[in-house]
Amino acid sequence: MMIVKELTRAAARRPREVVAAVAPALLVNALYVGQAVALAHALAAAARGRLQEALFSLGAVALMTLVRVGVALVQASAASQLGARVRLDVRAAGLRGVLRPEALRDPARRPGALRATLSDGVDGVDAYVSAYYPALLTLAIATPAVLLGLAWVSWPAALVVAVGVALALLAPKAWSRLMARRSQEQWESYEGLAAELSEALRGMQTLRALxxxxxxxxxxxxxxxxxxxxxxxxxxxxxxxxxxxxxxIQGALAAAAACAVVEALAPGSVASQTYLILMLSGEAFRPVRELSKQWHAGYLGLGAVAGLRDIGAFEAGETRQTQGATAAARETPVTSAGAVAGVAPAADPATEAPGEGLRVSAVRFAYEEGRPVLDGVNLRAERGGLTAIVGASGAGKSTLFDVVLGFVEPGHGSVRLDGAPLRARDVALVSQHPVLFEGTVRDNLDPAGTGHADAALEEACRAAGVWEDVLARGGLEASVAESGRDLSGGQLQRLAVARALLTGRPVLLLDEPTSALDEATAASVLSTLRRVAEHRVVLVSTHRPGELPLDTRVLALSEGRLAPAPAPSEENA
Known part of the structure; x- marks a missing residue:
């Protein structure tokens, strides 16, 4: 018997689905018991020569069989729904865990292992919750009820069967620690293999070259x-x-059969009582056998729970924030893990003035109490030109982007767009290493399959300065290799910009867009961004300010605060 506390708690957060899955399972067991009682009555009637009565009881057995088949189908569907709901809950919590800024920056996290945890690990949760957990609850309810019925017929038989049930459930507990350890080892090996395969595939060209x-x-x-x-x-x-x-089980059934023989040999015994002892003894073990049949499902859940626990998939009380809640949290100074003790920083009046653009006002954030990463950041970024954030590695540029994206909540301050709270759906991000998928150019521009017209795709590609490259490759149906390895660095970045433009979001964030590009390609990409910025807010994080267009507004982030930096022309003078 494998009781996985984390999965039990995860299932308990879906009480309606649990009841919908367990109630039919209990009814199925009740029908089995009803069949056993009817069959015992039929045998006793046949032994007394009452053929009509025996046939009536057998008809009841057949009818209950038909009903049981229908109820079993309902139970299977309800159990599947329970598993699916809990699977989605755990996967959502796991994704929140791996997308936390501190987790994203953890070098020990291997993408292949995370992928295995969030796919196969969550599937193990589904197997446990949809198969093992309902069987466990059914056992806890049905077996005691059958034992009570058996005790009404023969308390000695009920006693030996109860001892047998206890031994069947508790004797294997001697293996529980061994099973937990081995399932942990097996899962760690599986994660390691998944990570090794993923990294080998991603780096195959390098491995071949070396x-x-x-x-x-x-x-x-x-x-x-x-x-x-x-x-x-x-x-x-x-x-x-x-x-x-x-x-x-076999020992207890043999002892119950002996009790039935003793009852049969006693003066004034009734045949139906003997048959009931035999039948009910077997039914008392039916839930135990069903639980044993679901051993593999239980083992999958036991093995998966360690990896899911590591990424925070079982953290209680976490719920997905709505965009409105996020916006409200941004507008209200809060005391949280990101708060910094002390007096709130004064907002820059320029960022509070009404007008167009993105306003970050007096934002404070710390991963550890008393060590602010952002300490009163004020920022104004408007349409019509590039705004660049420069700073040393670890200065907090990525954290500032995380605040704007809504990945983390500031301990104090606000983020607004055109005077209203900034929403998650207002922001598009082009990361330092954009992800492209194996498929066509169209697939990569519209990975969600929203059905953008060809004209819209062309317009976005032209705005991003990549349309001529798309035509040279054969148009929107041209193939793209996995990770875009058959594209140049500039083509990959511009295609990612075009994909971001298709979202139609008014704020575009670019994290080190030229870090892996040569000087000429970087200049081409930045020229593209300058055109894009005519109609939207474009905020660039970079450590190469000398490459920026001359009219770029450059701000330096240092010691948690932003300050104007020399313009690119001054720096190069």
Missing amino acids: GRVPWSRRRIHARSERLRQQTERAMRASLAETALTDLA
């Missing part, structure tokens, strides 16, 4: 072999657990 493909193949083979061995060890432990369960 002649390291055989080395990578050996590492992957070693991890695969380790995973196979750990899976076999887990299976052997499961066989031992199943053997103990079966031994306890």
Whole structure:
């Protein structure tokens, strides 16, 4: 019996779905018991030569069988719904966990391992919640009820069956720590293998260039072999657990049969009582057997929970914030993990004045109490020109972007667009390393499949300065390799800008857009951004201010505050 506390709590947050899944399962068990009682009555009637009565009881058995099949179908559907809801809850919480700024910057997090956790790990949650958890609850309710019925017929038989149930459930607990350890080891091996495969595929060109493909193949083979061995060890432990369960069940049934024989030999015994003892004894173990059948589902949940726990998928009380709630939180000074002790910084009057553009006013944020990353940041960025944030590595540029994107809530201050609270749907981001997928140019411009017209796609590509490159490759249906490895750095960045423009969002953030580009390509991309900025707010984070257009408004972030920096022309003078 594997009770996974995190998954039990996750399922308990969906009480309606739990009831919808367990109630039909209890009815199925009740119908099984009804069939057992009817069959015992039929046998007793046949033994007394009452054929009509026996046939009537057998008809009741057949009718209950038909009803049970229908109820079982309903139960399977309800259990699937329960698993799907909990799976989505856990995956959403896990995504919130991996998208926290501190998690995104954690070098120990391997993308392949995270992908395995959020896909296969969450599927393990589904298996546990939809199959094992309902069987566990059914056992907790149905078996005691059957034992009470058996005690009404024969208390000695009920006693030996109760002991058998206890042994069947508790004897395998001796393996619980072993199973938990082995499931943890197996999951860690699986995550490691997934990460190794992902990294090998992403870096295949580099591995080939360095002649390291055989080395990578050996590492992957070693991890695969380790995973196979750990899976076999887990299976052997499961066989031992199943053997103990079966031994306890068979021993208890044999003892119950002996009780039935004693009852049958007693003076004045009734045949139906003997048959009821035999039938109900078997039904008392039906939920135990059903739970044992779902062992694999329970093991999947047990194995997955460690990785999901590490990414914060089971943190209680977390709910997805709505955009309105986010906006409200931005407008209200709060005391939180991001708050900094002391007097609130004064807002820059220029950022508070009404007008067009993005206004960041007196924003404060700290990952640790007393160590502000942003300490009273004021920023004004308007349409019609580029605004650039420069600063040393670790100065807080990415954190400022996280605040604007709504990934983190400031301890104090506000973020507004055109006088209204900035919403998540107002902002588009082009990251330092844009992600392109294997497919066509159209697929990458419109990955959500929203059905943009060709004219809209062309307009976005022209605005981003990449349309001529798209035509040279064969148009919107031209293929793009995974990660855009068949594109130049400039083409990749401009295609990502075109994708961001298609969203129609009024604020565009670009995180180090030229860091991996040569000087000529960087100048081309920045010229594109200058054109784009005519109709939207464009905010650029960079550590290469010398490449910026001459009319760029440059602000330096240092010690948690923004201040005007020399214009590119002055810096190059």
